[in-house]
Amino acid sequence: MPRHAKNTIFILVILTIFLLVVIIISSDPNSKIHSVYKVLSVPVQAVQKGASNLATGIKDRFEAIGSYTDLINENKRLKEEVDKLQGYKNRNEQLETENQELRALLELKDYYQEYDLIAANIIAKDVTDWYNEFTLDAGTQEGVYIGCPVITSKGLVGIVSKVSAHTCKVMTLVDEQNVIMARISRSNELVRLRGMTPENYEYLLKLDRISASSDLYVGDLLVTAESGGVYPKGIAIGTVIEISTIAETETRYAIVEPLVNLPKISEVYILSLPEKARITEDKE
Incomplete structure (x- = not known):
């Protein structure tokens, strides 16, 4: 320093x-x-x-x-x-x-005391038409057979159309090939429902051949009828959302919306009659 x-x-x-x-x-x-x-x-x-x-x-x-x-x-x-x-x-x-x-x-x-309820999951859907047909993880080994009704707690889903040992295919109620005899819940009048070609991803049913005297209103609930022996009576199907008239023929038809939301379901119940009951029903 x-x-x-x-x-x-x-x-x-x-x-x-x-x-x-x-x-x-x-x-x-x-x-x-x-x-x-x-x-x-x-x-x-x-x-x-x-x-x-x-x-x-x-x-x-x-x-x-x-x-x-x-x-x-x-x-x-x-x-x-x-x-x-x-x-x-x-x-x-x-x-x-x-x-x-x-x-x-x-x-x-x-x-549905006379039926066995088989719980099943949707494991696949038709790639060409997702809501007209799908596959469940239950088959003959679980008691499933062709013609079994398929439901949820809300109402009808469809019917078993094909079956293997452990899987089955279901044709839904909105498939064009599906014809369902139904009744108007309010009046008990017998009517016929068909599946419709989906438009704008709306999956609906058509009620045709409505008679002039038919007592039908928007909001009416439709349930399965006992006619035909395909479905047990009383399963809820859907509600009327539109009633129209064809001008040329002056005939009326109605559009019905299913109660079951098909795009959102993942689990269903299959109604299966016990084998003895099936044999008796076939003889009749």
């Missing part, structure tokens, strides 16, 4: 010590040099005030940082609570759905 730098540091140290001694001595009110203390205390107090303000500012900054960290942690905790509550809600909804399905199954078993 250069000599003049050492001298400068030495002088500053001596001056600092001298000022401290003067301040200490002059701080006594009875001291003859008390006036010196008053003069020196002004800049010292200014420095103290500045240092105090700086310390307070630093403290406030750290407290603000601490509060922000607390807010982040609280926000994270609340998000975890929301996720947990959403999980409980989803689970409760799932349990409620399962309970509804079980209650519906018990009601179906009670209503």
Whole structure:
């Protein structure tokens, strides 16, 4: 270190010590040099005030940082609570759905006592026409045979058209080849339903040959009739959503919307008569 730098540091140290001694001595009110203390205390107090303000500012900054960290942690905790509550809600909804399905199954078993109810899952759909035909994971080994009605708790789905050992194909009620004898639930009038070619992905049924005296209204519920021996009577089919008249022939027809939402079903029930009952029915 250069000599003049050492001298400068030495002088500053001596001056600092001298000022401290003067301040200490002059701080006594009875001291003859008390006036010196008053003069020196002004800049010292200014420095103290500045240092105090700086310390307070630093403290406030750290407290603000601490509060922000607390807010982040609280926000994270609340998000975890929301996720947990959403999980409980989803689970409760799932349990409620399962309970509804079980209650519906018990009601179906009670209503169709002469049938065995075989639960089945849809495992494949016709790639050319998804809602006219699909495949179930139940076959002859489970008691399924050609002609078994297929339903859900809401109503009719279709009929088994092909069967193998452990799978079967179902022709749905909206297939054009499907003809269903039905009754208007309100009036018990016998009518005939046919599947319709889907338009704009709307899968509907057509009620044709409506007589002039027919008591039919929009909103009427149609159920399967006992005629034909294909379906047991009373299975809900759908509701009338439109009634129109063909001008040339002045004949009326109606459009019926199935109660079962075909695009959304994944599980169904197959109504299977026990073998003895089937033999008796065939003889009749």
